[in-house]
Amino acid sequence: MATQTNDEKTIRGCCPMDCPDTCSWIVTVKDGRAVKLRGDPDHPVTRGSLCAKMNGYIEYTRLPGRLMWPLRRSGRKGAGQFERISWDEALDEIAARFQRIIVEHGAEAIWPFYGAGSYGMLQGIFGAGRRLWHALGTSQHVVNICTIAGCVATEYTLGDRRVGMDPETFQDSKLIILWGTNTLTTNLHLWRFVQMAKEKGAYVVVIDPMKTRTAEQVDEHIPILPGTDAALALGLMNVVVSLGAEDKEFIEAHTLGWPDFKKRILDYTPERVSEITEIPVEVIVALGTRLANSRPTGIKLLMGMQRHGGGGMAVRTISCIPGVTGDWRYAGGGVSYDTRGFFRGDWNALWRPDLLPSKARTLNMTQLGEGLLELDDPPVQGLFIYAANPVASDPHQRKVRQGLERDDLFTVVFDHFQTDTANYADIILPCTMQLEHADLHTTFGHIYVSWNEPAVAPPGECRSTSDVFRDLARRMGLTEPCLYDSDEDMARQVLNSGHPTLAGITLEKLKADGWARPNYPSPFVPFADGFMTPSGKLEFYSERMANDGLEPLAGYTPSYEVSQKDTALARKYPLALLSVCRHYGVNSIFPNSEPHARRQGPAVLQIHPNDASSRNLRHGGTARVFNDRGDFLVQIQVTDKVKPGIVWTVKSRWPMLEPGNSNPNATIDDRTSDMGSGAVYNDNRVEVAAI
Numbered sequence: 001m002a003t004q005t006n007d008e009k010t011i012r013g014c015c016p017m018d019c020p021d022t023c024s025w026i027v028t029v030k031d032g033r034a035v036k037l038r039g040d041p042d043h044p045v046t047r048g049s050l051c052a053k054m055n056g057y058i059e060y061t062r063l064p065g066r067l068m069w070p071l072r073r074s075g076r077k078g079a080g081q082f083e084r085i086s087w088d089e090a091l092d093e094i095a096a097r098f099q100r101i102i103v104e105h106g107a108e109a110i111w112p113f114y115g116a117g118s119y120g121m122l123q124g125i126f127g128a129g130r131r132l133w134h135a136l137g138t139s140q141h142v143v144n145i146c147t148i149a150g151c152v153a154t155e156y157t158l159g160d161r162r163v164g165m166d167p168e169t170f171q172d173s174k175l176i177i178l179w180g181t182n183t184l185t186t187n188l189h190l191w192r193f194v195q196m197a198k199e200k201g202a203y204v205v206v207i208d209p210m211k212t213r214t215a216e217q218v219d220e221h222i223p224i225l226p227g228t229d230a231a232l233a234l235g236l237m238n239v240v241v242s243l244g245a246e247d248k249e250f251i252e253a254h255t256l257g258w259p260d261f262k263k264r265i266l267d268y269t270p271e272r273v274s275e276i277t278e279i280p281v282e283v284i285v286a287l288g289t290r291l292a293n294s295r296p297t298g299i300k301l302l303m304g305m306q307r308h309g310g311g312g313m314a315v316r317t318i319s320c321i322p323g324v325t326g327d328w329r330y331a332g333g334g335v336s337y338d339t340r341g342f343f344r345g346d347w348n349a350l351w352r353p354d355l356l357p358s359k360a361r362t363l364n365m366t367q368l369g370e371g372l373l374e375l376d377d378p379p380v381q382g383l384f385i386y387a388a389n390p391v392a393s394d395p396h397q398r399k400v401r402q403g404l405e406r407d408d409l410f411t412v413v414f415d416h417f418q419t420d421t422a423n424y425a426d427i428i429l430p431c432t433m434q435l436e437h438a439d440l441h442t443t444f445g446h447i448y449v450s451w452n453e454p455a456v457a458p459p460g461e462c463r464s465t466s467d468v469f470r471d472l473a474r475r476m477g478l479t480e481p482c483l484y485d486s487d488e489d490m491a492r493q494v495l496n497s498g499h500p501t502l503a504g505i506t507l508e509k510l511k512a513d514g515w516a517r518p519n520y521p522s523p524f525v526p527f528a529d530g531f532m533t534p535s536g537k538l539e540f541y542s543e544r545m546a547n548d549g550l551e552p553l554a555g556y557t558p559s560y561e562v563s564q565k566d567t568a569l570a571r572k573y574p575l576a577l578l579s580v581c582r583h584y585g586v587n588s589i590f591p592n593s594e595p596h597a598r599r600q601g602p603a604v605l606q607i608h609p610n611d612a613s614s615r616n617l618r619h620g621g622t623a624r625v626f627n628d629r630g631d632f633l634v635q636i637q638v639t640d641k642v643k644p645g646i647v648w649t650v651k652s653r654w655p656m657l658e659p660g661n662s663n664p665n666a667t668i669d670d671r672t673s674d675m676g677s678g679a680v681y682n683d684n685r686v687e688v689a690a691i
Contacts, residue, residue, distance in 0.1 A: 007030060007031070008028055008029065008030045008035075009028075009029050010026050010027065010028050010029070011026070011027045011029060011453050011454075011455040012024070012025075012026055012027075012040065012451070012453055012511075012513070012514030012515075013025055013026075013027060013434065013435070013450075013451075013452040013453055013454075013455060013514070014434075014439075014441050014450035014451070014452050014514070014515065015050070015054055015434070016118040016119055016120055016123075016124060016434045016439065016441070016452070017053070017054070017118075017119065017586045017589065018116035018117075018119055018146070018586055018587055019051075019119075019186065019187070019445070019586060020167075020186070020187045020190070020302070020339075020443060020444050020445020020446070021045060021046070021051070021187060021188060021189040021190075021443070021445055021446070022119065022441055022442075022443035022445065022446070022448070022450060023039050023040075023043070023045075023046040023049075023050055023051070023054070023189065024039065024040035024042075024043035024045075024046045024448075024450055024514050024515045025037055025038065025039055025040055025046070025050065026038055026039075026040055026514075027435060027455040027456075029455050029456060032456060032457065033456060034058045034061075034435055034455055034456050035058075036058075037050070037054075037055075037057055037058050038050065040514060040515070043448070043514075043515055044168065044448075044517075045167075045168070045189045045445075045446045045448065046189060047189070047192065049188075049189070051188045052583060052584055052599070053583075053584055053585060053586055053590060053596070056593070056595050056596070057434075057435075058435070059593075059595065060590065060593050060596075061433045061435055061436075061459075062459075063417070063592065063593060065417050065418065065592060066416055066417060066430075066459070066460075067415065067416060067417060067418060067428060067429075067430035067431070067460075067462070068430055068459060068460025068461060068462065069084055069085075069086075069087075069430060069460055069461040070084070070085050070086065070087055070089070070090035070427065070428065070429050070430065070461070071083065071084060071085065071418075071425075071427070071428040072085045072089070072090070072093075072426070072427055073425060073426050073427070077404065077405050077406075077407070077423075077424045078401070078404070078405060078423050078424050079423065080418065080422075080423040082418075082428060087461060087463070087471075090427050090429060091468070091471055091472055091475050092475060093427060094384075094412055094427060094472060094475075095472060095475035095476045097382065097410045098110060098136075098382055098410075098476065099476060101381045101382045101410070102136070104381075105378040105379070105381050106137075106378050107136050107137035107138050107139075107360070108137070108138060108139045108360055108361055108378055109139075109378040109379065109380060109381040109382060110133075110136065110138040110139065110380075110381070110382040110383075110384070111138065111139050111141065111363055111371065111380050111382070111383050111384070112129060112133045112138055112139075112141050112384050112386075113141055113365065113368065113383060113384065113385045113386075113388060113390065114128065114129065114141060114143070114385070114386050114387050114388055115143070115145065115365065115387050115388025115389070115390070115393065115587075116143075116145075116146065116387065116388075116587060117386070117387030117388055117389070117415075117587075117589065118387050118434070118439070118465075119441060119443070120439035120440065120441055120452070121345075121350060121439065121440040121441065121442070121490075121491070121494060122437075122438065122439045122440055122465075122466050122487050122490055122491065123387075123432075123437055123438075123439045123464055123465045123466060124387050124439070124465070125143060125387060126350075126442070127350045127351060127490070127494075128386065128387070128465040128466060128469070129384075129386070129465065129469045130350070130351040130352070131350075131351065131352045131355065131469075131480075131482055131483055132469045132472065132473050132478075132483060134351065134352055134353055134354075134355040134356045135352075135355040135473070135478055135480050135483060136476075136478075137356060137357045137358065137360055138360065139360055139361050139362070139363045139380075140360050140361070140362045140363070141362075141363060141365060142362045142363060142364050142365060142677065143365050144364050144365050144366055144672070144676060144677045144678055144679060145365045145366050145393070145394070145679050146303050146679070147303050147306075147337075147338055147444070147678075148675075148676035148677065148678045149306045149307070149311040149312035149315065149673040149674065149675045149676050149678030150301065150303065150306040150311065150312065150314075150315035150337050150338070150678075151337075151338055151676065152312055152675040152676035152678075153306075153312040153313065153314075153315040153316035153319070153675050154315060154316070154319060154337055154338065156316060156539065156542045156544060156545050156675075157316045157319045157320065157533075157538060157539055157542070157554070158319060158527065158531050158532060158533065158538060159531045159532025159533035159534075160341040160532045161338070161341060162338040162339065162340035162341030162342075162444065163338070163339070163341040163342060163526060163532065164319075164334060164335050164336040164337050164338065164339060164526075165298060165328075165332075165333065165334030165335060165336045165525075165526070166336075166339070166446075166447060166520075166523065166524040166525075166526070167190055167193065167300070167336050167339065167445060167446055168193060168446065168522075168523070168524075169193075169298070169331045169332045169333075169523045169524065169525070170190065170193040170194055170196075170197055170298045170300070170332060170336075171193045171196035171197050171200075171332070172197065172296065172298075172330075172331045172332030172523065173197045173202055173296055173297060173298035173332035173333070174197075174201070174202055174203070174294045174295060174296060174297065174332070175202065175203050175204075175205070175290060175291065175294035175296075175297040175298070176194055176197055176202055176203070176204045176205070176297075176298050176299075176300070177205045177206075177207060177297065177298070177299045177300070178194075178204065178205070178206045178207070178208075178214060178218070178300050179206075179207045179208075179229065179299055179300065179301050179305060179318065180207065180208060180229065180301060180302060180304050180305025180306075181208075181214070181300055181301060181302035181304070181305075182208070182212040182213060182214045182215075182580070182581065183214045183300070184212075184213040184214045184217065185212070185213055185214070185581055185582075185583045186302060186581050187300075187302065187445060189445075190300065190445065197298075197332070203219050203220075203290065203294070204218040204219050204220075205218060205219065205220045205221075205222060205287065206218050206220070206221045206222070207222045207224055207229070207232070208221065208222075208223065208224070209223055209224055209225065209226050209578060209642065209643060209646050209648075210223070210578065210580070210606070210641055210642050210646075210648055211223070211641035211642070213583070220287075222279060222283060222287065223278075223279070223643050224277050224278070224279055225276070225277050225278045225562070225563075225576075225643070225646075226308065226559070226562050226576050226578060226646065226682055226683075227308040227309070227310060227311075227314075227558065227559030227562045227563050227682070227683060228276050228277040228278075228556075228558075228559075228563070229305055229314040229317075229318065230310060230313050230314040230316075230317040230318070230555065230556040230557065231268060231273050231276040231277055231556040232273060232277050232279065232284070233314075233317045233318045233320070233321055234264065234265055234267075234268035234273065234317060234555070234556060235268050235269070235270050235272075235273030235274075235277070235284050235288065236284065236287060236288040236291055236321065237265045237268075237288075237320070237321060237324050238265050238266060238268050238269055238270065238273070238288070239270065239284065239285055239287075239288025239289060239291070239292060240288055240291055240292045240324055240325060241262060241265055241266065241324070243288075243289065243292045245292035245293065245325070246324050246325065246326075247324070247325055247326025247329075249326070250323070250326035250328070250329055251323070251324065251326075254323070254328070254329075254527075254529075254530060254531070254537050254538060255323050255537050255538045255539075255540055256533075256535045256537045256538070256539045256540060256541055257539060257540035257541025257542075257553065258540060260540070260541055260553055261320070261540035261541065261553060261554060264553060264554070264555055265324075268556070270284040270285050270288070276556070278643070291321070291325065292325070295325070295326070295327065295330060295333070296327045296330035296331065296332040296333030296334075297321075297322070297325060297327050297333060298327075298332050298333060298334065298335075298336070299318060299321065299322070299334070299335045299336070300335075300336050301315060301318060301335060301336070301337045302337075304578075304580060304581075304681075304682060305682075306673070306678065307673070307678065307679055307680055307681040307682045307683065308559035308560070308562065308673065308680050308682050308683035309557065309558065309559040309560035309561075309563075309671075309673055309674060309680055309683050310556065310557030310558055310559050310563075310673070310674050311559075311673045311674065311675070311678055311680070312557075312673055312674045312675025312676060312678065313551070313554070313555060313556065313557040313674055313675070314557075315337060316554050316675075317554045317555060317556065318335060319335045319337070319538075320538065320540055320554045321335070322334045322335060323538040323540065328525075328527040328528065328538065329525070329527075329528045330525065330528075331523035331524075331525050332523075333525075334527065338444045339443065339444055339445060339446060339447050340442055340443070340444050342447045342501070342518065342520065342526070343442040343447070343449055343518065344497055344499035344501050344502055344518070345442070345449075345494040345495060345497050345499075345502065346493060346494055346495075346496065346497035346498075347494070349493040349494060349496075349497075350490060350493060350494045352482055355480060355482075363375075363380075364672065364677050365388075365390075365394070366394060366395055366670055366672070366677075366679045367670050367672075368390050368394050368399075368400050368403060369394070369396050369397075369398070369399025369400040369401075369402065369403045369670060370396075370399060370403075370670060371403070372400075372402075372403025372404065372406060372409065373399060373402060373403045380409065381408065381409065381410065382409075382410045382411075382412075383404075383409060383410070383411045383412070384411075384412045384414070385411065385412065385413045385414065385415075385421060385425075386413075386414035386415070386431070386465060387414075387465075388421070389415070389419045389420065389421045389422075389587075389588040389652075389654075390421055391404070391419070391420035391421040391423075391424070391655060392419065392420050392421070392588040392591075392652050392653070392654050392655060392663060392665070393587055393588050393651075393652050393665065394665060394670070395665050395668040395669060395670040395679060395680075395681065396629060396630075396665070396668065396669060396670040397630060397655070397662060397663070397665045397666040398629065398630050398666065399670065401424075404421070404424035405424065410426050411424060411425045411426050411427075412425060412426065412427045412428075412429065413425035413427075413428050413429070414428075414429040414431050414465065414468065415428070415429075415430075415431055416430070416431055416433060417592055419588070419654065420654055420655050420656050423656070429463075429468065430460065430461060430462045430463070431462060431463070431464070431465060432458045432462045432463060432464045432465075433462075434452060435454070435455045435456050436454055436455070436456055436457065436458040436459075436462065436464070437452075437454050437458075437464040437465075437466075437487075438451075438452060438453060438454050438464075438487045438488070438491075439451075439452040439487075440452075440490075440491045440494060440495075440510075447517065447518060447520060447524070448515050448516065448517050448518075449505065449510070449515065449516055449518065450510070450514060450515040451491070451507065451510035451511055451514060451515070453511060453514075464487075466487050466490070469483075470483065470484050488507060491507050491510075492506075492507050495507060495510075500519060501518040501519045501520060502518060502519070503519055504519070505518065505519075540553065540554050541553050541554075550674070550675070557674050559680075559683045560669075560671065560680065560683050561573075561576075561669075561683050561684060561685045562576040562682070562683050562684070562685065564685070569685055570685065572685075572687070573627050573685035573686050573687050574645065574685070574687065575607075575611065575645060575646065575647050575685065575686050575687060575688060576645060576646050576647070576684070576685060576686075577625065577647050577648065577649070577664065577667065577682075577684045577685070577686045578646065578647070578648040578649075578682050579648070579649060579650070579651035579652075579664040579665070579668070579681050579682065579684075580648055580649075580650055580651060581650065581651065582600055582650045582651070582652075582653075583599075583600065584596045584597075584599045584600040585600060585650075585652070585653075587651075587652050588652040588653075588654065591652075591653045591654040591657055592654060592657065597657075600650070602635050603632075603633070603634050603635065603649060603650065603653055603658060603663070604634055604635045604636070604637040604649060604650075605623065605625060605634035605635070605636055605637065605647050605648070605649045605688065606637045606639050606641060606642050606647060606648050606649070607636060607637070607638060607639070607642065607647045607688065608638075608639070608640060608642050608643060608644045608645075608646070609638050609639075609640060610644045611644055611645065611647070611688075612636065612638045615688055615689065615690065616690055617636045617638070617688065617690050618636065618638075618690070619636060619637065619638040620635060620636065620637075621635070621636045621690055622634070622635060622636070622659075622690070622691055623635075623636050623688050623689060623690050623691060624660075624688070624689050624690075624691050625647075625649070625664070625667065625686050625687075625688050626667065626686060626687060626688075626689070627667050627684070627685060627686045627687065629666065629667050629668070629669060630662060630666030630667050631660065631662065631666060631667065632658065632660050632662040632663050632664055632666050632667065633658065633659045633660035633662075633691070634649055636688075636690075647686070647688065649664055651663070651664055651665070651681070652665070664684075665681075667684060667686055668680070668681055668684050669683075669684065
């Protein structure tokens with residue numbers, strides 16, 4: 001809702017970024033221009049502050065390179081040469097080409113490819129265009145680039161893909177383990193709840209291969225070999241069981257498969273786990289002892305730690321820890337990975353999967369290059385990319401470029417800027433940003449739902465995603481009425497699910513207040529009395545996993561590359577490369593912003609002094625990072641903040657802005673993880689050489 005004061009008005013909205021915080025914000029508008037953006041002081045999580053990435057968002061919407069009108073390619077693919085055309089020309093050409101593809105190859109030859117450029121239900125990853133693609137019968141896009149391995153693991157263990165402890169209850173934890181998450185960079189607003197717990201005496205531990213910003217601010221940092229988190233979880237539980245500190249009452253009442261799981265736990269002694277993880281035995285025993293005696297213990301996971309060959313099993317086994325200690329029964333106890341499952345909106349009413357004329361094939365987001373180069377039944381002939389920049393973000397960059405270079409591929413890119421991916425498009429469409437369109441948001445880092453009211457008019461000829469899909473449906477002659485629903489109609493359909501947690505949460509309420517908490521108790525302890533699994537219990541043993549051909553008992557699954565020791569691959573490429581989030585960017589968003597780029601600095605590679613010395617690498621020098629898949633250039637940063645054998649850099653910088661026209665994804669494989677076909681960005685061996 002807008003609030004008017006003299007010649008200014010304030011409008012409530014929320015951040016659209018791929019971030020667990022989904023901050024609620026207030027935009028001040030004067031003379032039709034946004035002049036101020038601040039966090040909503042009344043939101044229980046945002047509490048009036050935005051992050052370092054978003055404080056300059058108004059200026060970002062006005063960058064000189066912003067796309068303002070449709071473009072048609074006028075040179076070779078990848079050259080970035082385009083000419084201005086009208087919206088009618090652009091959409092008529094897209095409609096005609098898609099109709100021809102459907103006639104000649106079938107609708108599955110069209111791949112709608114979307115990413116996390118917006119987390120909205122109307123304009124972004126959680127809904128935009130799905131009705132249209134279902135009505136056409138196109139291939140179905142699988143967003144497997146980020147959370148999916150851990151989500152599938154959570155479903156097997158707890159019963160739903162996107163549930164866990166309420167992050168607000170970390171304020172009640174006595175022991176907090178921030179496991180594979182750099183909270184101060186990627187989940188800033190959780191830190192307030194961590195600090196509240198610390199003020200009450202909580203002990204805070206970071207488990208991370210790197211000494212991050214967050215690791216420098218806690219009581220203890222435990223560096224771990226990437227990909228061995230599940231082994232450490234088993235080792236910690238071994239200490240708990242050896243001390244007789246398992247919660248026998250909770251285990252008996254609320255878990256399934258304990259006898260076999262206990263045997264597995266006892267196999268993972270601290271000594272064995274130390275060999276796997278490279279963590280000293282005494283550190284494992286000390287943390288295990290603290291875990292045994294700290295009720296409640298809250299564990300926070302984020303996505304980086306599950307991006308390897310055994311990532312799903314890692315999340316599953318860590319999620320079993322509170323089943324052994326009984327922490328799932330307490331406020332401040334459990335594991336928080338993803339909270340989206342607590343939003344009980346009507347997803348089917350939004351997506352309309354019933355419109356699919358027949359079952360359509362699924363295509364994995366992280367295997368775009370393989371899909372464009374190898375699929376032949378039918379081959380991909382049409383590609384519509386929105387809220388995504390796969391040349392910068394997808395693994396196996398060389399294959400992605402080769403696929404996009406195909407002369408017979410018709411590609412549309414709908415974006416804010418002319419990205420590396422847009423340079424391969426046949427048609428580029430200019431898209432609105434969050435200040436300029438309406439959207440409905442849930443989040444994966446708390447349980448609130450938010451409405452984003454447009455604050456200003458779109459610049460130039462920019463149009464919203466939902467508006468363009470309505471127009472494209474009309475030009476393709478589609479008659480299904482729901483394809484023409486307004487943004488507000490679609491929002492109401494989602495909210496009108498009939499679920500008691502959304503009772504009273506109407507679009508009108510969200511417009512007035514900006515956000516609402518679903519009708520859960522406070523504090524919210526979701527699994528104190530049972531779980532969402534078929535058995536109603538936390539499943540140490542999962543029959544569904546057995547039926548799906550997976551190891552049914554929680555355990556440790558080694559990563560593909562990083563876990564290798566003294567193999568041909570490990571000898572040729574002895575360094576494990578981690579690609580992590582930028583403090584001043586979100587995925588491939590903001591690298592083209594000079595203020596963000598200046599604060600972030602050049603692409604650096606952190607490397608241990610021993611590894612630098614043996615390769616004659618000097619601090620501040622330029623080096624090539626490479627393997628058989630590709631290479632990229634970095635500035636060397638010699639530091640003991642990383643363990644020997646591990647190097648790290650930031651992910652998803654725009655290749656066109658980098659010295660070697662590539663980024664870490666040039667070296668990363670597009671194979672999939674153990675569950676959900678997840679990405680394996682942090683399962684990558686490389687070598688580094690000075691240049």
